[in-house]
Amino acid sequence: MPTDLAISTRGLRKTYRHRRGQRSVAVGGLDLDVPIGGVHGFLGPNGAGKTTTIRMLLGLIRADSGTMTLFGQTVPERLPDVIGRVGAIVEQPKFFPSFSGRKNLTMLARAIDAPTTLVDVVLSDVGLLDRADDRYKGYSLGMKQRLAIAATLLKDPDLLIFDEPTNGLDPAGIREIRGTMRGLAERGKTVLVSSHILAEVEQVADTVSIIARGELIASGRVADLIGAGAAGTVRVGIADVPGAQRVLGAQGWTVRTEGRYLLVDGGVPPASITEALASQQLFVDELVPVRVDLESVFLELTAGRGPGTHAPPPAGEHRPAHHAEEAS
Amino acid sequence: MSRLLRVELDRFASRTLIRLGVAGVLVICCLAAFAAWQAAAPPSQAEIDQAQVYYEQALADFEENGEQWVADCEEGEAAEKEIAEDPDAVDWACDQMEPKLENWLGGEPSFDRDTSGLLTSVSVVFVLAPLLLAGSFVSAEFSTGSIGNWLTFAPRRVRVYLSKVLAAAFGIIPVAAVGVGIMLGASWLSYRYFDTMDAAGTSELSSPVDVALRIVALAPVVAVIGAALGFLARHTAAVLGVVMGWLVLVEVILANQVEQLQPWTLVTNVTAWVQGSATYYLTECATTAAGSSCTGVSHVVSQTQGGIYLAAVAAVIAGAALLVFRRRDVG
Numbered sequence: 001m002p003t004d005l006a007i008s009t010r011g012l013r014k015t016y017r018h019r020r021g022q023r024s025v026a027v028g029g030l031d032l033d034v035p036i037g038g039v040h041g042f043l044g045p046n047g048a049g050k051t052t053t054i055r056m057l058l059g060l061i062r063a064d065s066g067t068m069t070l071f072g073q074t075v076p077e078r079l080p081d082v083i084g085r086v087g088a089i090v091e092q093p094k095f096f097p098s099f100s101g102r103k104n105l106t107m108l109a110r111a112i113d114a115p116t117t118l119v120d121v122v123l124s125d126v127g128l129l130d131r132a133d134d135r136y137k138g139y140s141l142g143m144k145q146r147l148a149i150a151a152t153l154l155k156d157p158d159l160l161i162f163d164e165p166t167n168g169l170d171p172a173g174i175r176e177i178r179g180t181m182r183g184l185a186e187r188g189k190t191v192l193v194s195s196h197i198l199a200e201v202e203q204v205a206d207t208v209s210i211i212a213r214g215e216l217i218a219s220g221r222v223a224d225l226i227g228a229g230a231a232g233t234v235r236v237g238i239a240d241v242p243g244a245q246r247v248l249g250a251q252g253w254t255v256r257t258e259g260r261y262l263l264v265d266g267g268v269p270p271a272s273i274t275e276a277l278a279s280q281q282l283f284v285d286e287l288v289p290v291r292v293d294l295e296s297v298f299l300e301l302t303a304g305r306g307p308g309t310h311a312p313p314p315a316g317e318h319r320p321a322h323h324a325e326e327a328s
Numbered sequence: 329m330s331r332l333l334r335v336e337l338d339r340f341a342s343r344t345l346i347r348l349g350v351a352g353v354l355v356i357c358c359l360a361a362f363a364a365w366q367a368a369a370p371p372s373q374a375e376i377d378q379a380q381v382y383y384e385q386a387l388a389d390f391e392e393n394g395e396q397w398v399a400d401c402e403e404g405e406a407a408e409k410e411i412a413e414d415p416d417a418v419d420w421a422c423d424q425m426e427p428k429l430e431n432w433l434g435g436e437p438s439f440d441r442d443t444s445g446l447l448t449s450v451s452v453v454f455v456l457a458p459l460l461l462a463g464s465f466v467s468a469e470f471s472t473g474s475i476g477n478w479l480t481f482a483p484r485r486v487r488v489y490l491s492k493v494l495a496a497a498f499g500i501i502p503v504a505a506v507g508v509g510i511m512l513g514a515s516w517l518s519y520r521y522f523d524t525m526d527a528a529g530t531s532e533l534s535s536p537v538d539v540a541l542r543i544v545a546l547a548p549v550v551a552v553i554g555a556a557l558g559f560l561a562r563h564t565a566a567v568l569g570v571v572m573g574w575l576v577l578v579e580v581i582l583a584n585q586v587e588q589l590q591p592w593t594l595v596t597n598v599t600a601w602v603q604g605s606a607t608y609y610l611t612e613c614a615t616t617a618a619g620s621s622c623t624g625v626s627h628v629v630s631q632t633q634g635g636i637y638l639a640a641v642a643a644v645i646a647g648a649a650l651l652v653f654r655r656r657d658v659g
Contacts, residue, residue, distance in 0.1 A: 059483050060476055061657035079483045088480050094473035098344050110335045111482050151477070 003072035006159045006190040007034035007057060012066035014052050014214075026052040028214035029066065034192055034207075036071075036158075039185045041205035041222070042194040043298060049214035050194040051091060054163050058088055070159065084112065087152025088161040092168075093144045097137035101128055101147045104136055105154065114154050122150040126180075142173040149180060160184055162193045166200060178204045202226075202294040212302045226292050232267025237286030238277070247280045248273065263290070332487055336495030340465055349461045350503050353453055357507040360450045361514030367442045368518035371433050379432035386427040398422050411614075411621045437524040443515040443536035444603075447543060450511065451602045454504050454543050456571075458551035462496035463567030466558025476658050485654050489559065493646060496555040497548035504547035508540040542602050542631075552642045556649035587611060591629050594641070600634030 012030040015023045027049040034040045044050050055061045057068055059076040068075045073082040095104040105119045123129045126146040131139070139147065145165060152160055162181065166174040181191050181204050195201045201208065202222060209219040218225060237260070238244045244262055248255045251272075254265040264273055270287050277284060340346055371379070390397070401422035409415035430436075469475040469492075482488050515536070519525040554567065561567045574594075583593045590596055590608040600606035609624035 055476075055657075058480050060479060060659075062655070076483075083480065083483050086480070090476060090480070092473075094477050096339070096469075096474050097472055099339075099342065103342065107335050107339060108478075108481050110338075111332060111478070113331060148477075151481075155481075 003069070004036055005033050005069070006036045006040075006071060007032060007192065008069045009053070009057075010067045012053065012056065012068060013064045014049075014056060014061065015064055025214055027056070027063075030211065030214060031216055032209055032211075033219070034190065034209070036190050037185070037188065038206035039181055039191040039193060039204050041198075041201035041208035042192055042211070043196070043198055043201060043208055043294075044194075044211040045196050045302065048196075048211050050196075050211065051163055052214075053211075054088065054090055054161055054192075054194060057161070058086070058090065059083075060090070084155055085158040086161065087155050087157035087159070088163070089145070089148040089152065089165060090161070090163045092141075093148030093151075095136045095144075095147065095151075098135060100133045100135055101139065101143075101150075102132040104147070105151055108151055109154050112155060118154055122153040123147075125153060126150045141168045142170070142176075145169065145173070145177065149177075157189070159190045159192065162191065164195055165193060166195070166197065174200065198295040198298050199293065208294070210298055210301060217301050218297075222294060225297050226294060232265070233290040233292075234264045234268060234270050234273060235286070235288045235290050236262040236264060236273060236277075236284055237288075238262065238282060238284050240282055243280075244277055244282050247276055247282060251276050261286075332482060332491035333494055333498075336491045337499055340495050340499035343465065343468075345464055345468075346461055346499075349457055353457050353503060353507050354510065356450065356453050357510040358514075360446055360511045361518075364443065364446055364511065364515035365518040367446070368437050368439070368515065368522045368524050370437065370522060370524055376433065379429060382432045383427060383429045386431075390425070390427055394426065398425055401425065408621075411619060412623070437519065437522070439515065439519040439525045440535055443512065443519075444539050446515065447508065447511060447536060447539045448599075448603050451539075451543050451546070451598070454507065454547050455550050455598055458496075458500045458504070458547045459554035459557075459571055460564075460568060462500065462551040462554030463558040463561070463571075464564040465496050465499075466492050466555045467562055467564045467567055470558075470562035470658075471564065473659070479658060486650065489650050489653050492559075493552055493555045493649075496551045500547045500551040501544065504544045508543050512536060512540050538604070539602060546598070546601060546638070549638055549642050553645050556642075556646040559649040559653045560645075591627065591633075592637070594638075596629050597634040597637040600629040600631055601638060602634075604631050605629065606634065 009030050009032045012027055012032070013025070014027040015025050017023050030049065030053060032042075032053065034042075042050055042053075052061065056063045057070065057075060059079045062076075070079070070082045070086060073079075075082065095101075096107075099107075102119060102123065105123065106116050108114075109116050109119055120129060120132070123132050126149050128143060128146050128150060131143065136144070136147065160181075162177075165177050165181075169177065178200070181193060185191050185206070193201060193205065205222055207219070207221050208225065210217050210225075235258070236244065236248075241257060241260060241262060245255050245257065248262065248264060253268050256263050256265070270289060274284055274287060401420055405418060405420040405422060408420075409418045412418050469478065479485070479488065557567045557570055558564075561570055578589075579593050579595050583589045583595075587610050590610070596606045596608055606629045607626050608629065609626050611622050612625045613620055613622040
C-alpha cells in the first residue's frame with residue numbers, strides 16, 4: 001500500500017491498571033503522523049507517553065484501542081511483514097549481558113537471516129570493531145548505544161526509532177548520536193527520535209510532534225513551530241522605559257515591560273523601533289530580536305496540561321492540538 | 329522457525345549459567361560412577377573378618393535369647409492376625425530371626441539391581457537441573473530486558489516461544505544422555521572389572537538400560553516445564569521459588585496431610601516413570617469386635633500413569649505460558 005507516511009496512528013490509547021484498581025492513561029487517543037524521510041522529533045516530558053507509543057508500534061505492548069500503521073501496514077497484525085524495515089532502540093539498549101557484542105549481533109543476524117559477515121561491517125560502522133569480543137556487560141553506556149545502533153543497521157531499515165537515545169551519554173556521545181541520526185536521514189532513511197530534551201532535538205529534527213499526557217498538542221516543521229511561537233518579539237533596553245513605552249505605543253504596536261526592558265511584539269522590524277525612538281530623542285542601549293526556541297514553544301503549548309507536563313490543568317480547560325501548518 | 333531454534337540452541341549452549349549447571353550435573357554423575365565402583369567391589373578380607381566377628385556375637389546372643397525372641401514375635405503376630413481383615417497377609421517373618429553372615433556383608437553385588445537403584449536415586453538431579461536451567465534460560469531474557477530487543481527482530485511470538493521452549497528441551501537431551509551414560513558405563517565397567525556382573529541378587533527394578541533411557545526421556549519434558557515457568561515467572565529467582573514452594577508445600581506438607589493426594593504428586597509420578605512403578609501407602613482403619621486397627625495399605629502407580637501424568641502437566645503449563653506470552657506486554 002503506497003503511502004507517504006512512515007508511521008501513522010489514530011485514536012491510539014493505552015491505559016494501565018494499578019494494584020488498587022485505579023487506571024492511569026499512558027496514551028489517550030493519539031493521532032500521530034511521521035512522514036517518510038528526514039528526522040522527526042517525538043517530543044514530550046517524562047511520562048507523556050512517548051515510550052508507550054513506540055512500544056505499541058513495535059508490538060511489545062497492546063493498545064487498548066485505536067489504529068497504527070507502519071509504511072501503510074496495519075500493526076500489530078502485519079508487523080512481521082514490515083518489521084524488517086524498522087530498526088528500533090527502545091529506552092536503554094538491552095542485549096544478553098554475558099555475550100560479546102559480536103555474539104549478540106551474530107545471533108540477531110541469524111534470527112533475521114542476514115549474512116553474518118554483515119556483523120563486522122556494522123560494528124565497524126559504529127566504531128566498535130576493536131571491542132567486538134568484549135562482553136556486553138563491560139561496555140560503557142555509549143558503547144551500548146552504538147551496539148544498539150549497529151544492531152538496527154543489520155536490517156538496513158527504512159525507519160529507525162530512537163527512544164531517548166542520548167540518556168546518560170556525555171557531550172561527545174550526544175554529538176555522535178546526533179551525527180548518526182542526521183547521516184541516516186541524509187541516506188534517505190526516516191528517523192523517529194523521542195526525547196524530552198528539546199534543544200537537542202531542535203538541532204537535528206526536520207519535523208516534530210509534541211505530545212503531553214498522551215495526546216498530540218502540536219506537530220509540523222520545526223521552523224514553522226518556532227515561527228508560530230515567536231511572532232517576532234524584540235527586546236528593547238533603554239534608560240527611559242515609560243517614555244519609550246509611550247512612543248512605541250503611539251505607533252500602534254503591542255508593547256509590554258519586562259523588568260527594565262520593553263518587549264515589542266508583532267514582528268515589528270528593529271529598524272522601525274530605533275527610528276521611532278530616535279525621532280523623540282530616545283536612544284536605545286540594547287535592541288535584541290528575541291529568539292524563540294523549541295523549548296519555549298513547548299513550554300507555552302504544554303503549560304497547564306497537568307502531570308506529564310509542567311503545571312496542573314485549569315479546571316475545564318481543553319486545548320486542541322496545534323498544527324504549525326495552520327498557525328503559520 | 330528452525331532458524332530461530334538454531335539460534336536459541338546456540339544461546340543455550342553458550343550461556344555461562346547453563347555451562348556451570350551442566351558441569352555440576354556431570355560432576356554428580358562422576359561421583360555416582362565412583363559409588364558404582366565401590367558397590368561393584370566384592371568385600372575385602374578385612375571386611376569379611378569384621379563381619380564374621382559381628383555375626384558370631386549376634387549368633388551367640390541369639391542362641392542365648394533367641395527362643396524368647398521368636399516366642400514374643402509369634403505372640404505379636406498372632407495378636408495382629410486376630411484383628412486383621414486378612415490374617416493371611418500378616419507375616420512378621422518370625423522364622424527368619426536367626427542371624428546370617430550376609431546381614432553384615434551387605435549382600436552380594438548385582439549390576440542390574442545396584443545400577444538401577446543408583447540411577448533411580450540420581451534421577452532427582454535430572455529433574456531439578458533441567459527445570460532450573462531451562463527456567464533461567466528463558467527468565468534471564470525477561471529480567472535483562474533483552475526479550476524486548478529480540479521481539480523487535482522476531483515479532484512472531486508463537487515462533488519465539490516455541491523456539492525457546494524447544495531449544496531448552498533439545499539442549500538438555502545430550503546433557504542427560506552423557507550424564508546417564510557416564511553412570512551406566514562406569515557401573516558396567518566396574519562390575520566387569522570385579523567380575524561381579526552375574527553375582528546373586530534379583531532386582532525388583534527395571535533393567536538399568538531401561539531406567540537410563542527413561543531418565544533421558546524425562547529430562548526434556550521437565551525442561552519444557554522449566555522453560556514455561558520462565559515465561560510465566562520472568563525471573564530465575566521466581567522460578568526457583570515456585571519450584572521449591574511446590575516441593576515443600578504440595579509434595580511434602582500437603583501430600584502428608586492429605587494422603588489421597590499421593591498418587592497425584594510429581595514425586596510419585598516421576599518415581600513411577602523412572603523406576604517402572606511407585607508404591608505409596610494409605611492408612612486404612614477397620615473396626616472389628618476386637619477393636620479398631622489401622623494399617624498402611626500399599627498401592628501402586630504404574631509407569632504408564634506416571635508418563636501420562638508428566639506429559640499432561642508439561643502440556644498444561646506450556647500451554648498456559650504460551651497464552652500468557654502471546655497476550656502479556658513486554659517491558
